[in-house]
Amino acid sequence: MNRNRNLEKSYSPDSIEQKWYAKWLEAGLFNAEINPEAKAFSIVIPPPNVTGSLHVGHAFDHTFQDIMCRTKRMEGYSVLWLPGTDHAGIATQNVVERDLSKKGISRYDLGREEFVKKVWEWKGVYGSRIIEQLKRLGNSCDWRRERFTLDEGLSKAVRTVFVRLYQKGLIYRGKYIVNWCPRCATAISDLEVEYSEEQGSFYYVKYPIIEKDCGEEYLLVATTRPETIIGDVAIAVHPRSEKYKHLIGKHVKVPLTDREIPIIQDNMVDPEFGTGCVKITPAHDPNDFLVGLNHNLEQIQVIDSQGIMNDNAGKYKGMTIEQARQESVKDLESMGLLLKTEKITHSVGHCQRCGTTVEPYLSEQWFVKTKPLAERGVQAVKDGRIRWVPEQWEKTYFNWMENIRDWCISRQLWWGHRIPAWECRDCGHITVAEVDPTECEHCHSKNIIQESDVLDTWLSSALWPFSTMGWPEDKPELKYFYPTSLMVTGFDIIFFWVARMIMMGLEFMDDVPFRDVYIHSLIRDEHGKKMSKTKGNVIDPLVMIEKYGADALRMTLAALSVQGRDILLSSTRIETYRFFMNKLWNAARFALMNLDDDVHEIDKSQLHLHDKFILTRTQEMAQSVRELIDSYDIGTAARSLYDFVWGDVCDWYLEMSKPALKGDEGEARRKTTAGVLEEVFRTTLPLLHPFTPFITEELWAAFGYDESEKFIMRSSWPEAKKDFMFAGVIDEMRVLQESVRTLRNLRAEAHVPPQQWLNRAVIRVDSGTASAKILSDSLNQISNLCRVHEVVIQQPSESWTYGASLSSVTGDCEIKLPVGDVLDVAKEITRLEQEIAAIGKTIAASQTRLDKADFIARAPAEVVEKERSKVSEGKAQIERLRANLESLSK
């Protein structure tokens, strides 16, 4: 072996990370290959926005995915981790528009074609930034396959999907009320509206009644939007409303205008809310729109697409919504039609992208009819073809899918997939086609014009799992890697993305897009606040990588990850794992200083308890970490590795192996101990590799393993070697650890000079002897009892032997204590406790197997009684023994 014995005294990640990432790339280790001999494992990355910059959310789910990918590679799967970015329609267009506006240019100045060109230029410069940042994390994506949602191939997929859905009647066009962002000047989907509670006013407005014979002068209507009054076309009351029944069919005059409108009845009105009657403005309210359709009412638009009052708004024309509101209130007041104003809190929708208040806006839009697609999506989860982890998200998913509403997919933007529909200027027919048509398919007129809208970005994202693999072409990748194995993402895009991928996957691939969906929690700051730039509490992963190293960041994120709870991240936490990296580094450094060039065989006859212990623990880790990762419990996996390395390996094994490695116990022991040490690292480094790829690769090389095996990344996942697993040694070791701890306390009390403090005690205990608890209890008894300067511990039985170092700790003291008795009693207590637990479990097991009532009815009650009495007898006995122990100690 070519060992590197000159490791730096502390671990510095910087150069090491860069070095290995380049080497992995060079060796093509991230490349996914179709290998019929191997099972496939695939993940498509949730594509970050091209405008994006790496934040901890990305860092978190990418760490998770990388851990899965690296583990699966080591397990022998052919792994595809497919990266890419999302063109992010509104977000990107906004960024470029903002840039332009700094130069005083608007996108309209440039025109569509020029503007789109500018966005592409921007993408060329900044679009790869997020990808470069992802690489810093150590992501093992197959970068050769990087995709972009506006790529040629993906655009083709989008177009194919659009045309097929249209032909199937699942895409339609129509004039509806949609959520409209006046600032972005585009429609947005229901999901892109974010609601927040706001202070507003409730205006009580009098609508004079035309018919003088009904006994009332006016109808009182409460509204939050007086500026839309001029767009009113009716007043609605509940059909069974006693209060207004006699007014149905009568008319009122719309304030601020000369129009007269009818009083109608509709179930949508809640007689308990407000005044019990509602003004109907079909062009500016979604509910009113529906009422309008049902009653065949006119739709009067008074606000335009920019949020400005239009020609229909009379004197308010040209005002903003806010101005018009104030003006109309003023006017109503002066006309004596405003009865009162009430302060209320109501929730107001805002544009997800820019925060502008969303307006319901009547316009021609394209929609996906989602019901039929959603039904299949629900079915796929119900019959287990898709599994949600944690399972609870299933409910959220079902709830949304079962109440799904049609999806508005048209956007009045320039950046995106242009809708492949052409309207004929002559006959009005719409031609939808995969290949740009030259004439109307209906009347063959050449006078056709393409729809100017583009598609919602999320439509292209919904195709991501298969469009990235070459669909609609019949690519071998699709056959081999689709459906993907796992989707890892946050709950915030379950509806936006996950649900839609499921629908599209089922529709176009006739199969689910992924087998498992892992939904991870939100990362918050150390105080539980959502991270945001405005709050300034953002933890920038790149800064953390600079400061602590990518491995430390990854290990932190992995270890903190837990299902069903938000993750609170702070830099001190990352620091903890930074320390861990250093610990690992130094442990390896110690090992290297003590290993010969040759690898020594482990001579089983030379193994001491601590050797057997660490070997067994190591094999256990190989087993359990794999199982934990396979069940997506990377949090427990990471934490158990941390405890194992720091606790078992460093605190105990390395310390206890020192005398042997120094040669104090002879050459045979030295060689075997070296062999054990080697085995520990050779197994543990690969276990850590998915979590902390860089440091493990560096150490792997330092140990000299890369000569024949090359990279650790290419190594196989260590199998648990039965040969190195010894029964009972873990318990025995825990006994020893407790004993040593107690002895250290004794020593401390005895003011033994530090030089003589116990570093090492060789205590042999027969296998099958007491648990750790017994010994520690009894030793604690001793330490409590003794005037420490008189303490020596007597050998309780032949199974105890003390190493030489113990006497140096305890000096010349001497004690006589009934250790054996204490031990026996304690042992008996433990035995009884275990027995009780066992009986309890038996009872519990038989009860859970059957229905409880059923069990009691059918099971022999006397058996249960007998078991129960055994338990209470045992307990009584324990009480007696405890008292006994107490007296023995005195």
Next chain:
RNA sequence: GGGCGGAUAGUUCAGCGGUAGAACACCUGCUUUACACGCAGGGGGUCGUAGGUUCGAACCCUGCUUCGCCCACCA
């Protein structure tokens, strides 16, 4: 209105039926040649609350208090 999740040491969180754990912080003592990014020890918790199930509950069930999230409605 519907749904989901949390409440455990000063703080952040594990544990989820068998005698309360970690990290950080705090206190004490240590330049013991892998590591002061360290070592050894210590203090600190009636596991939100009231009931219930059980031989046994932080853990299961019910109510309550409280914090947070999602969906729907909001004229």
